[in-house]
Amino acid sequence: MLQIRSSLYRPLGLGIGLGLLVLSLLGSLLLGAADIHPQRVWAAIFDFDGSTEHLIIRTVRLPRALLAAGVGSALAVAGTLVQGLTRNPLADPGILGISAGASLAMVMAIFWGYGGAVGFAFAGAAIAAVTVYWLGSLGRSGLTPLKLIIAGAALSYLLGALTTGILLLSQRTLDEIRFWLAGSLAGQNLESLGTMVPYLAMGLFLGLLLGRPLTLLNLGEDVAQGLGLQTIWVKGAAAVAVVLLAGTSVALAGPIGFVGLVVPHMVRFGVGTDYRWIVPYAMILGGILLSVADIAARLLIRPQELPVGIVMGLLGAPFFIYLARSRRKQT
């Protein structure tokens, strides 16, 4: 595998990545159910005339392109932080109960007739994550990665059972929510995107700041403490960042799996173990990956569309199996 180690190549790779991200954003604007000429797309953004085509670009495709890139980046960085924090390569933001909490909150909101608003999902995600952290730190041994994962898995199961219970009682709720539950970027406007942007930006910024302390933490807790790192603060900050990032993502786009799991692996193959580089690379790669997956989700069964969560699963799972297979024999 190509290793980007030299001090010159890493910024260069980051630049190329940014270029690709812009390209995939453009692709997201140009491609869709309606055929719109690239010149018209350009005009829609810089010379708006109120025609249907321009409205499609401005109110549907532009928010969606930004949403795909933002959610992809957020999920990838959240996954990177969770994997760094738990030192478990299989950890995924979903493991902290965030997806399950958001799903239950959305299902409850729709069941009791409040409609599905991003606020409910975000609140559900945050409450679930805080509960998992609290449960994981019970006992005097404090917060250990294993306890965190077990608490997350158990709480996800419980919340999932409650969600299923409600869906079984109310077919109407099931019909309204099932597209969201599969993970989809459809139907969000700039307004709801706007309410979430500050949290998203805060999470990404915090993630970038955590690069160096996380690298140290991965040397082992004792070593990190010996080097003068306040591990408890690092863990706390990482936890806050994960909740902000994964919470906003799931609120905006439903539970999308695999971005948070796969992207950190791909990045580590390329840039090694230094989180100062892993985090920005993951941010860009996650944005590209979800943008491309979303374009595929819109084009595969035109004029209908697939939930992007399903496309991610179908693309991501074979890659994950390939990763697992390539591990040498070990017991």
Added chain:
Amino acid sequence: MKLTPAPWLTLRLRQLPLSLRIDRRTPAVVLGLTILAGVALIVNVSQGEYRVPPLEVVKTILGLSADPDYTFVVNTLRLPRALVALLVGMGLAVAGAIMQGLTRNPLAAPEIVGINSGASLVAVALIVLVPTAPIFSLPVAAFMGGLGAAIAIYLLAWNQGSAPIRLILVGVGLTAFTGSLTSLMITFGNIYNVSQALVWLTGSVYGRSWEHLWPLLIPLMVFLPLSLLLARDLDTLNLGDDLALGLGNRVEQKRSLLLLCTVALAGSAVAIAGNVGFVGLMAPHLARHWVGASHSGLMPTAALVGACLVELADVLGRLLFAPIELPCGVITAAIGAPYFLWLLYRDGQRATQ
């Protein structure tokens, strides 16, 4: 540490070349669990819209009751369902015990070998895409789906041997893949069929009859004893591949046999009842807590714990919101998750002592 009398019982059979070394507490625990399972079964059969007094239930089952109403309600409607619940619990629990032993991971469950994901995919496809299919094709199709997924995982994970960690990882990947296809059908299927599929996905023994019981009983009668015979090999495999090899164990052969048992047991349980979650995870834990980690004693105990769990979950699911019935899978998950959290809490306390 206090000196206690030897905590082991050794059973040797004169006719068969078999000896079992079990924890001293096992017989009492097994007896207690058998009684509990029996009581749960009788309660499950006696409760419902039409109540049958528990004593009459016993009489009717034994064929001593002449009342035709009781005979119909008990023998035709409720008894097969209650028995299916018991057997499903046994199959899942032993499959879970084997998986936890093989992977040396206390969080492993039969789900890892892909049984549930494969069975779910095929069952949901059948319910959503071919709603007119005859009702008995569902368990057969689900079993084939589970088997197919298990074989696919084993083959994909084979890389100069079948290391448990790769089995787990490939299992996670394949589960995600089939899960995406399943949720594709959930998203676009007819809403009524999707509702039905959701009940199956949650795990339910609703409406199971004698025709469902036999296809479950026969594989269990073959593979439960086989698992018990392999219990000692599982103990050695549990020490790690290198040590097991050193002790003269044919690691790959035994492991594939044990995997076959898991697939057959969990596969037939899932085929009949759908994804009843957490039983395969929880039952071995409880059993290990009571009778220790030696698999000869652990397996029968886990089987009975599983039987009690599913039976009690079914009772609760039927009674909690009567006349609306919750699938027993919802109840096992709702019980299982807090149990796990409690385990976590207890281990945290113990670590500090």
